[in-house]
Amino acid sequence: xxxxxxxxxxxxxxxxxxxxxxxxxxxxxxxxxxxxxxxxxxxxxxxxxxxxxxxxxxxxxxxxxxxxxxxxxxxxxxxxxxxxxxxxxxxxxxxxxxxxxxxxxxxxxxxxxxxxxxxxxxxxxxxxxxxxxxxxx
Amino acid sequence: xxxxxxxxxxxxxxxxxxxxxxxxxxxxxxxxxxxxxxxxxxxxxxxxxxxxxxxxxxxxxxxxxxxxxxxxxxxxxxxxxxxxxxxxxxxxxxxxxxxxxxxxxxxxxxxxxxxxxxxxxxxxxxxxxxxxxxxxx
Numbered sequence: 001x002x003x004x005x006x007x008x009x010x011x012x013x014x015x016x017x018x019x020x021x022x023x024x025x026x027x028x029x030x031x032x033x034x035x036x037x038x039x040x041x042x043x044x045x046x047x048x049x050x051x052x053x054x055x056x057x058x059x060x061x062x063x064x065x066x067x068x069x070x071x072x073x074x075x076x077x078x079x080x081x082x083x084x085x086x087x088x089x090x091x092x093x094x095x096x097x098x099x100x101x102x103x104x105x106x107x108x109x110x111x112x113x114x115x116x117x118x119x120x121x122x123x124x125x126x127x128x129x130x131x132x133x134x135x136x137x
Numbered sequence: 138x139x140x141x142x143x144x145x146x147x148x149x150x151x152x153x154x155x156x157x158x159x160x161x162x163x164x165x166x167x168x169x170x171x172x173x174x175x176x177x178x179x180x181x182x183x184x185x186x187x188x189x190x191x192x193x194x195x196x197x198x199x200x201x202x203x204x205x206x207x208x209x210x211x212x213x214x215x216x217x218x219x220x221x222x223x224x225x226x227x228x229x230x231x232x233x234x235x236x237x238x239x240x241x242x243x244x245x246x247x248x249x250x251x252x253x254x255x256x257x258x259x260x261x262x263x264x265x266x267x268x269x270x271x272x273x274x
Contacts, residue, residue: 014219018219048263049237049258050237050258050259050260050261051260051261051262051263051273052260052273052274053263053267053271053272053273053274054271054272054273054274055270055271055272056272060270063270064267064270064271067266067267067270069266078222078224078241079219079222080217080218080219080222080223080224080241081217081219082151082155082216082217082218082219085215085216085217086217087215087217087224087226087239089224089239089241089254089256100186100187100256102224102226102239102256102258104215104217104226117226119226119237119239119256119258120258121186121187121239121256121257121258121259122187122258122259122261123187123188123189124187124188124259125188126185126188126190129204129206130190130201130204133192133197133200133201133204134190134191134192134201135190135191135192135193136188136189136190136191137189137190137191
């Protein structure tokens with residue numbers, strides 16, 4: 001394989017991963033549970049490092065999302081797809097409440113999502129000592 | 138430009154962004170302040186959405202890092218570079234304390250970092266109601 005071919009191959013893998021990330025958010029937002037299930041590996045792993053929670057398997061992951069409370073809505077703020085890894089910065093809203101989420105996806109060689117890691121950074125008050133450098137919004 | 142040329146161009150932009158992300162973490166970890174300053178745009182913007190803090194300009198951003206308390210250390214857990222955007226999942230440690238950080242970088246057309254957004258997802262106890270689906274670690 002020539003150097004150019006190798007680079008184009010990598011771009012194609014990234015394109016598949018990008019589409020998987022876009023579809024993932026779209027199917028969650030639309031409560032398309034069969035569509036979501038169809039894009040996961042059988043043994044998909046879902047992790048939330050902040051609570052040290054882990055869930056295994058397609059059925060459990062879809063069930064988790066079906067049961068997630070509230071009329072939540074998702075919008076992509078940033079997306080970075082790179083080979084078989086994607087990072088998403090999501091705007092997550094339930095009514096008037098807004099929170100950011102940082103999501104990492106691993107995609108299999110067949111284009112299915114094999115791992116999802118959710119980070120939920122919550123608001124907090126800044127520590128003292130840096131007021132001379134920052135503004136607040 | 139042919140379709141293949143366009144895709145290779147995008148790969149090269151991504152390579153520049155990937156290197157900028159790697160260098161960014163390396164220069165922070167090594168307290169290489171001149172090296173860090175050299176890879177930022179004059180008007181770099183740094184944001185922490187959780188505290189709604191924003192800081193503007195290369196000098197203020199380097200100063201913020203020089204003054205950041207503690208003997209902190211950074212290690213990359215995941216990196217996704219995509220055109221002129223990169224996402225980093227960092228392992229941040231001060232002594233025995235560990236925390237994850239999710240960092241988004243924007244890179245200028247000249248390969249300089251023009252925006253840094255830090256998310257600091259902190260540990261919390263999981264809400265009740267999903268014990269039947271998850272394991273803890």
